[in-house]
Amino acid sequence: MSQPSLHDATAVLRARANYALDDHDPTQFSQTLEQQQSELSAIEEVVSRLEGQLLKACSQREELRNSIFLHKQLVKPSPIRRIPPEILSYILSLHSASFVDLESIQLHTEDDLNHLILQIRRSQNLLLSVCRLWSQVVLSDCRCWQLAVVFHPNQLSSEEEREDHWKCIEKRLAFAGDSAPITLVLSPSPKNGGQPDTVDQCREAAILQTVGARLSRLVSMPKGLHLLHLLQNDTAHNALEKITIVWPSGNWESTITKLVSTLPYLSGLLSLSIQHSRYVLPMLGGKIASATIRRLHLPPMRKTDILKMLENTPQLRHLRITKIVEAARLPKRPIVFHPNLQSLVVTYGGQNFDMLCLTTLPSLQYLDVLLAPNWPRPKVDFDFFERSGYPIKQLSLSGCRAAGLPELLHSLPNLSRIALRENPEGLHFLLNKLASDAPIFPKSVVELTFPETHRGRYHVDELKSALEGILARQEEYGLSCIRTANHRDEALQPVIQKLVEAGISVTGGVYDVGH
The missing domain is CATH 3.40.50 (Rossmann fold)
Structure with missing residues (x-):
């Protein structure tokens, strides 16, 4: 006796839905159920295979569409292909230099620093991967490589991967030539946290020694500043003009002590950016402050400390302070005369900002602060501009x-x-x-x-x-x-x-x- 078809079995089920089953029905239905389950499994296997092929085909189709679109753009007449290589080189070097100008970038945490490093690496990789012409131009222009990033490999990396990591950094530094000034962004911790490997620290130190004489700016965490002692023993290493320190939470007094002892040897230091108020005054005391500093970017500070800092930095030209923290009562003191300060910016200021009445600034050309509602006061504030010679x-x-x-x-x-x-x-x-x-x-x-x-x-x-x-x-x-x-x-x-x-x-x- 042949097995009933799926249609016949369904018809029987519907016809007998409201009637009692015969004795032979359960056996027949069990056989049909087993057969249909087997057929379903086979069909699902076919569907799964076809779905996989469909997804693969769709992916290939999308890749081909993108490739066709890109190739269509490449075969179109492009003005950029007619740009002389020297002009293109200048344009690309300006793009690279845009990352070197870090004055306006706020770096408060290690994450901020690592994000900056990632941005720089992506930008450099992009310039190398756009086309053969761009790659040739970029590799031949040392200006595109004057911003260097140094960071540690992942601690889980193999020995071969670590070696490739450091060789890549050294190769990019070599693109900068032998004489171009270098801005170095330094992250002295592995990307996944923990303590850096001793071998990695040695490679890092070797890199700093290699570029030391040309190092014009250093951006680093405090734990990377120990490398500055490498510059202390060589009088040729006096090109460092700018230091930006990213301060995380923690106690860095021992680092500060070492740094303060090193700074006097950096006779060309012009700019210092500090993001932690606890360490400002120790760093601005002594001969380094009075010797060369021309630009300061400081965290929140008390008014008395700002005035003291101005007295210690007669060469200062540009001062940016995150916020002025008002003291409960400002002690009486003589007016501070600063002959060279040209710009004063207080990012958040204070509603009782009255530091101007405590200073004379004959060279001040730019003023940007949050002033009190009653400013200018008829006598006190007018006097500042009068005794300063109205330079604004x-x-x-x-x-x-x-x-x-x-x-x-x-x-x-x-x-x-x-x-x-x-x-x-x-x-x-x-x-x-x-x-x-x-x-x-x-x-x-x-x-x-x-x-x-x-x-x-x-x-x-x-x-x-x-x-x-x-x-x-x-x-x-x-x-x-x-x-x-x-x-x-x-x-x-x-x-x-x-x-x-x-x-x-x-x-x-x-x-x-x-x-």
């Missing part, structure tokens, strides 16, 4: 809204650029002043920067009124450029068009002196 050329205003502000601005004959910072009360005050009848700053100001308005139509309307006020008094102002991130706002277009017609360009972007 570039001023960033944030927080101040005193009635005497226009008078002070008009007293600064060299003032050429003003930037308004994002501070609700201060910005509201200044925008309303610009919309009023009288000019609030002198005709010497040629550039004015507005912050982006994030607070709805109210501030955009205030900005529009301010621009209309400037337009109405364009002859009394000397502006040639206005910067605002809202320059594409539809509501501002009519007045912007009129300003452009009057010879005042309105553009995006934010003015930054780079200090």
